[in-house]
Amino acid sequence: MCCLVLCQHIEVLPLMEKQRRLEHILRSQDQGSKIIIFCSTKKMCDQLARNLTRQFGAAAIHGDKSQAERDHVLSQFRTGRSPVLVATDVAARGLDIKDIRLLILTFIIIFSYSGAHKI
Numbered sequence: 663m664c665c666l667v668l669c670q671h672i673e674v675l676p677l678m679e680k681q682r683r684l685e686h687i688l689r690s691q692d693q694g695s696k697i698i699i700f701c702s703t704k705k706m707c708d709q710l711a712r713n714l715t716r717q718f719g720a721a722a723i724h725g726d727k728s729q730a731e732r733d734h735v736l737s738q739f740r741t742g743r744s745p746v747l748v749a750t751d752v753a754a755r756g757l758d759i760k761d762i763r764l765l766i767l768t769f770i771i772i773f774s775y776s777g778a779h780k781i
Contacts, residue, residue, distance in 0.1 A: 684699070684710075684766065685714075685718075687766065688714070688746065691763060694742055696745055696761055696764075697746045697762070697764045698747045698749060698762060700749055700750070700765070700766065701748060701749070701768050701769070702750070702751075702768065702769040703750065704725065706768070707724045707748050707749060707750050708724075710768070711748040719743070720744065720746035720747070721735045721738055721739060721747060722735065722749070723735045724749060725752060732753070736757070736759075739759065740759060
């Protein structure tokens with residue numbers, strides 16, 4: 663099944679405001695909604711997932727994780743135990759996950775084509 667409606671909303675924020683705005687957006691979603699947040703670096707991915715884990719059930723996935731860790735995180739995300747997946751864009755390529763409610767990019771895509779696989 664394909665997405666019937668795709669809405670894009672762009673906000674350019676100072677670094678200090680991003681965390682607060684992100685938390686506000688996450689709180690506005692229905693409980694259990696599957697959300698993917700893309701980060702530009704592995705370090706940022708881990709840090710953001712740590713900050714969001716307690717309140718939103720976030721888990722991180724990126725290239726420095728072992729295959730077993732990646733499989734575990736994806737399983738937790740698919741079943742809804744960790745409804746927020748924080749990922750680097752490279753780690754998320756090729757994922758086939760249904761029912762994604764929201765996709766958030768924490769960085770600006772330089773070339774319009776590079777983000778096409780995320781939608």
